[in-house]
Amino acid sequence: MLKRIFPHPYLTALLTLVWMLLDNTAGPGVFIVGLILGIFIPIITAAYWPDRPVLKHPIKIAAYVLIVLYDIVKSNIDVALIVLFKSNAARKPAWVTVPLDLKTPEAITVLAGTITMTPGTVTADVSAQGSALLVHCLDAPDPDAVRDDIKSRYEARLKEIFE
Amino acid sequence: MVVEIIIAACLVIAGFFGLVGSFGLIKLDHPMARLHAPTKATTLGVGGVLIASVIYSFAFEEHGSLHELLITLFLFITAPITANFISKAYLHRHELEEELPEPNGDTNWATLERPEWSPEPEKTQEG
Numbered sequence: 701m702l703k704r705i706f707p708h709p710y711l712t713a714l715l716t717l718v719w720m721l722l723d724n725t726a727g728p729g730v731f732i733v734g735l736i737l738g739i740f741i742p743i744i745t746a747a748y749w750p751d752r753p754v755l756k757h758p759i760k761i762a763a764y765v766l767i768v769l770y771d772i773v774k775s776n777i778d779v780a781l782i783v784l785f786k787s788n789a790a791r792k793p794a795w796v797t798v799p800l801d802l803k804t805p806e807a808i809t810v811l812a813g814t815i816t817m818t819p820g821t822v823t824a825d826v827s828a829q830g831s832a833l834l835v836h837c838l839d840a841p842d843p844d845a846v847r848d849d850i851k852s853r854y855e856a857r858l859k860e861i862f863e
Numbered sequence: 864m865v866v867e868i869i870i871a872a873c874l875v876i877a878g879f880f881g882l883v884g885s886f887g888l889i890k891l892d893h894p895m896a897r898l899h900a901p902t903k904a905t906t907l908g909v910g911g912v913l914i915a916s917v918i919y920s921f922a923f924e925e926h927g928s929l930h931e932l933l934i935t936l937f938l939f940i941t942a943p944i945t946a947n948f949i950s951k952a953y954l955h956r957h958e959l960e961e962e963l964p965e966p967n968g969d970t971n972w973a974t975l976e977r978p979e980w981s982p983e984p985e986k987t988q989e990g
Contacts, residue, residue: 783887822898
């Protein structure tokens with residue numbers, strides 16, 4: 701019964717929160733409207749999510765977000781230094797193949813987004829059967845290190861969250 | 864006073880990274896390299912302005928405002944997709960299949976994969 705009303709409990713919470721942020725107030729009225737949206741939208745759209753991933757460890761999302769935020773700041777500074785002080789000839793751009801252990805499309809999407817948002821690397825493509833990501837590095841003297849870093853830092857954590 | 868200094872610092876940092884991102888667009892010499900510059904401007908550049916705006920609203924206005932968090936959320940969702948589309952277009956136009964690394968165990972990268980019935984693409988790898 702509870703599963704009928706809340707097919708996606710996290711989506712319900714997220715929609716309520718987004719509605720309250722959109723309205724930019726925190727009164728009970730806004731909360732109730734948000735909750736109504738948060739209950740009905742998942743029910744109406746449930747048919748489009750046949751194989752939605754089950755989050756195994758939702759708590760670890762917080763740790764993941766913090767790590768990614770820290771990395772964004774750190775690599776922003778790195779890339780700013782490259783842009784300002786490194787000549788184009790001295791830069792070593794590289795294409796890197798990141799083999800994927802993740803299987804669910806949602807987890808791969810989050811990983812690809814994370815790689816793009818941490819500057820210095822951009823996800824360019826996924827392989828035809830989804831077993832690898834094609835990543836472009838702005839300056840990578842050691843492409844293998846970039847690949848290992850992505851795998852150990854992001855992919856291993858996403859694997860714990862999603863699979 | 865302290866709050867004002869923090870807000871000013873956030874704005875200056877944001878402006879600096881926005882400037883570096885724009886400068887990167889001019890300075891970098893390769894289409895894929897130039898793609899890295901805008902991803903930077905959206906993260907720290909826009910992020911700094913938004914944090915400053917949140918602090919300002921809580922310190923000096925009647926109601927605090929967290930609207931800005933939504934902008935960050937939407938940017939984090941849309942920016943990687945834009946970058947992905949631009950690089951896919953680049954792969955089609957300019958990159959030779961042989962120059963890309965091997966996909967791990969797969970036949971090809973999704974963008975370059977052609978069904979068997981499709982005709983050979985015209986060679987456009989001039990520029």
